[in-house]
Amino acid sequence: MSDEFKVSMKVNGKIYECSVEPRMLLSDFIRHELGLTGTHVGCEHGVCGTCTILFDGMPTRSCLMFAVQANGHEITTIEGLGTMDDLHPLQKAFQEKHAVQCGYCTPGFLMTLVPFVEKNTSPSDEEIREAIGGNLCRCTGYENIVEAVKLASEMMHPGK
Amino acid sequence: MERKYIGKPIKRIEDPRLLTGQALFTDDVHLHGMLHAAFLRSDYAHARIKSIDISEALKLPGVVAIYTAEDFGDYWHVGPLQVPPPIAIPGAKFHAKGLPPIAKDKVRFSGEPLVVVVAINRYIAEDAAGEIIVDMEPLDVVTDLEKAWEDTSVLVHEDIGTNMAALVKQEKGNFADAAAQADVVIKRKFYVDRGASGAMENRGLIASWDNRTQNMTIWTNNQAPIPLRNTCAANLGLSDSQVHVITAFTGGGFGPKIMTSQADDVLLPWISMKLCKPVKWIEDRRENFLATTSERDQIHYCEIALTKEGKILGFSDIFYHNTGAYDPYGMTIPLNTMTHTMGSYFVPNFYTEVRMVFTNTMVVSPVRGAGRMYGNYVMERMIDAAAREMKIDLVELRRRNLIQPDAFPFRTGITGQDFVENVLDSGNYPETVRKAAEMIGYEKFVKEEQPKLRAQGKKVGIGFVTFVEGTGVGPYEGAKVTVENSGKVNVATGISTQGQGHYTSFAQIVSEQLSVEPKDVRVTTGDTDQFDWGAGTFASRGMTVAGTAIHLAAVAVRKKILKLASKVLETPEDELEIEGGVVRVADLPGKSISLGNLASRSNPTRGVVEPGVEPGLEATAYYGPPYGATGQGAVAMILEVDPETFEVKIQRFVLVHDAGTVINPMIVEGQIMGGVQMGIGNAFYEELAYDEYGQLQNASLMDYLIPAATEMPPKMELGHVVSPSPLNPLGLKGVGEAGAIPTPACFHQAIENALENKIEITSSPMSPSRLFALTRK
Amino acid sequence: MKPAPFAYFAPTNVQEALDRLNQLGYDGKVLAGGQSLIPAMNFRMARPAALVDLNGVSELFYIKPAPQGGYLIGTMTRDVTVENHPEIKNKFNALNQAFYTWAHPQIRNRGTFGGALAHADPAGQLPGVAKALEFRMKISSKATGERWVDAKDFFAGPFTTVIDPSEMLTEVYMPDLGPHTGTSYQQVARTHGSQFQVAVVVKVVLDSGNRCQKANIAMLAVGEQPLLAEQASKLLAGQPLNDQNIDAAAHLVATKEIDPGTDIHATEQYRRHVAEVLVRRALKEALADAMQRGG
Secondary structure (H helix, E strand, C coil): CCCCEEEEEEECCEEEEEEECCCCEHHHHHHHHCCCCCCCCCCCCCCCCCCEEEECCEEEEHHHCEHHHHCCCEEECHHHCCECCECCHHHHHHHHCCCCCCCCCHHHHHHHHHHHHHHCCCCCHHHHHHHCCCCCCCCCCCHHHHHHHHHHHHHHCCCC | CCCCCCCCCCCCCCHHHHHCCCCCEHHHCCCCCCEEEEEEECCCCCEEEEEEECHHHHCCCCEEEEEEHHHHHHHCCCCCCCCCCCCCCCCCEECCCCCCCCCECEECCCCCEEEEEEECCHHHHHHHHHHCEEEEEECCCCCCHHHHHHCCCCCCCHHHCCCEEEEEEEEECCHHHHHHHCCEEEEEEEEECCCCCCCCCCCEEEEEEECCCCEEEEEECCCCHHHHHHHHHHHHCCCHHHEEEEECECCCCCCHHHCCCCHHHHHHHHHHHHHCCCEEEECCHHHHHHHCCECCCEEEEEEEEECCCCCEEEEEEEEEEEEECCCCCCCHHHHHHHHHHCCCECCCEEEEEEEEEECCCCCECCCCCCCHHHHHHHHHHHHHHHHHHHCCCHHHHHHHHECCHHHCCEEEEEECCCCCEEEECCCCHHHHHHHHHHHHCHHHHHHHHHHHHHHCCCEEEEEEEEEEEEECCCCCEEEEEEECCCCCEEEEECCCCCCCCHHHHHHHHHHHHHCCCHHHEEEEECECCCCCCECCCCCCCHHHHHHHHHHHHHHHHHHHHHHHHHHHCCCCHHHEEEECCEEEECCEEEEEEEHHHHHHHCCCCCCCCCCCCCCCEEEEEEECCCCCEEEEEEEEEEEEECCCCCCEEEEEEEEEEECEECCCHHHHHHHHHHHHHHHHHHHHCCCCCECCCCCECCCCCCCCCCCCHHHCCCCEEEEECCCCCCCCCCCECCCCCHHHCCHHHHHHHHHHHHCCCCCCCCEECCCHHHHHHHHCC | CCCCCCEEECCCCHHHHHHHHHHHHHHEEEECCCCCHHHHHHCCCCCCCEEEEHHHCHHHCCEEECCCCCEEEECCCEHHHHHHCHHHHHHCHHHHHHHHHCCCHHHHHHCEHHHHHHHCCCCCCHHHHHHHCCCEEEEEECCCEEEEEEHHHHEEECCEECCCCCEEEEEEEECCCCCCEEEEEEEEECCCCCCEEEEEEEEEEECCCCEEEEEEEEEECCCCCCEECHHHHHHHCCCECCHHHHHHHHHHHHHHHCCCCCCCCCCHHHHHHHHHHHHHHHHHHHHHHHHHHCC
């Protein structure tokens, strides 16, 4: 079998030090070793986007990385975005616009969108659909998600 | 009547938990000592199993146990049918072939499980599965429906000597007579295929037997937790009360999660008992495509008979339905096809015949729409063929045949999936049609805009179809409503939830009766220890059937509240009102008692409770409809076809829907829009591509194309008409499948219109390549 | 869908990486972005014995101007970095358009420019862009040092390049377009970001009379590997790029120069038909791009 590697990474601002087998997928590591089950797994081949996290600030598919590759890097998962008492504007907007149904794809969408809404003050529908083109949802038909992103943008960049 | 909670777009109570990643889904559950299962599955679609050698696999460190069918001994059994055979329909022929949990002696579809591996983690379990050597003798494969029906040289089930799974015929009136009298008779053959449910969360189950308490706990994302519990208890010789099924949050259901006889449902509890350890199995996406049920192909031979004024005199439909290698789900899908073919139209003479066929492909069970889409597709396409031939406007021809508002309740003469005659309970079909045509601007588009666009060489077309949606079928559901000492309310019902917002919409129903804010109404679904009588979430029945039971229970609790409060406040009941969690005397706000206080009083720890009075402020109620409530609507879309590449872009999309009384309009619209996404997928993108060897060629999301936000229309414009159902006190009808049913027919009609009827589409799904081929015919 | 076990190495500089690859020989496989390799490993379709992870080799992440014009791009440069480079964005129309259709943003955040070329996926956009725009690849190894290979000689078949085991791609040279040069990328794919059925990349160089001096027409997914339509190029050389000539070239490509197959998404006939349409559109757009850029 494979040797174990020591890894140290910052997840949601906290340093974790663990030992992992190289083939352990980052998605499994986050969910089962760190117990952060908010990041979900839908396909393990990089299409559905439910496993999307921020890796060094960039939306990245955690099912297409090995945990060992995160050594020395910084990860933000959905648990680092907001809490039930203190929702991020994106989370508030998603609830406001009914952009969540089963909620399984939601963390992936939110993490994909965090840098997008930070950068885009007034995105068009087309730009939003482009940005979420790599996230699949089977429940909402995407429309309310697009509306939620526009609302979140307004909330984060008032008056623009 | 002005309602405070019902009809309001209240934000969902469950959202903050889902939005922050704090909701528990099945794979999130970790139990001490938990083991992990993986399946070795057959690549062959049809083969005899000669031997299975697990010796190398057992040597891998971390492997705990490996089981083949033989290792289960007498426990191995072919699952009972989940849906009874159609004996209610005279002359019905049916061969029951339940699903084996794991293949024994023979495999009949590619992906059928052969071996269960249990290890300390999933990685090792998959390694071990890769070390198992299976010796199989491949057999000829049958996948073509018509060939399978006629030709007995390749049999999926040798013991019955045929590939006929069922033959059911139903008739209303006499089609042959109608055809003889008609001015126009048109015939067509249609090939209609659908696809996978594509829920973002795959199936999963954790079985945990605790030998010390002799109890089995199962965490799962099943749509039918109570039947699962009952089957599991029966299988293992346990009392129902020893098995506790908990449905965690579920990442989409759409049908296939209703199966309770698959390998994990049946085998994992046994394995857990054997090993005295919790065992978890989480399906991966490849397995989901290969071995989770889906809807697939039907072939229809249709005839429509009309007068020269375009009045439909009769319709005949002989169709083949693919049930896959087994038929655990009975005839639900084709019966739905039968009851949805006549749709919104008055068809005085109707003949329908289904030839259900076994093939060497994965089992077919309902996927959002559950067979309704095929019936809708063939009728709407036949009307289009008639409109084309008779040169009558597409919308006008439909209008001429709509069932009128004064015709309800309208008996269709056809028996449906609930084994009773399908009766249309209420509706205003001309109004949904009128509204949809108005919203899309049908007249203006056809008369002014389209000619201009065509002059510019643009291929822009419009589609317009109607649909019905049978919902809210029996047998029944139940609910328990309890006011607690805190003043908050607890609701428990047996169905489970897959994203439909039950935690909020059910709370709204209770809030309306008890005047407690929805956020203080705690709803539990799908936990068999909290409520264990019911059938499950399917056929768009959650709100209509369970919602009604909840309403009835809340009404009963309200009665108890007023009766007890009347005593406590020494005031007649009719002078009392419930407002803001408090019972008070109208006009005397000082004289009041909180619901919480009242609840305490109703459950004393000492003293006397009057005979005939139940303790607490709690009631349980059940509701079973005499037949399902039927929703209806109309869909219109405008799209553009690139005349060189045949790519399609939707420009506008309108759907007008009548689902009776709406509890939460925001949730209803969300359901419709989600269904439309699947309908668009079924029309132009999704297809489970089996080759002639029964091999699934696209068992991944790379090649099974689920529409993303970029494939959807720029905006889905939704309209509503409300024709309450007379079948339940709130006037409810279901809505979950509405978007998926009519969209493919509309999509294809619009393409034909865009290409100026130079092609005729008689199969689904379409694609740019298929459109190209049609233009070259 | 979990990958099979493998040995893992994470070098921190190029020399270390080359040493390791030399040591591993046939057993070693480079892990770059992983956006193509890891899905294949999760399906257990790929089972490398050892991975040499280059993500820690910071010296391979760069875009710098080349002394002779154009850009030198380190093999590990993320796709998104190239995509967002303001100068590259402005100049290379075809690359811009290719990025737009290229999988999804999350994939481009992690995937690498060099990886996309070294992987040689017949379903990939970049090999076609490389051939049409005449990229050059620098291949390094411990044993033999460095060698440069032109894009047209780099691809050897589906998922196969001329990179030997123990070698790795370290740099890509993207030459400047030069005056009067335009590019275009056209494709049809059933959904946005998914596998295309046919793609075309064109580079057109005009002479002083606005006639076609040279046309590179790269065709994707219509043969075993990306191919340059040489006959059509010859046909157009020295000719004005009017409708008639463009139509003739497109027709030639579609009927004589490609060998498309049939799969679940499209038939051979459709691919041939669409190839003609796309070559026509690409030539027209590249011409317009060239005219706009002027000299």
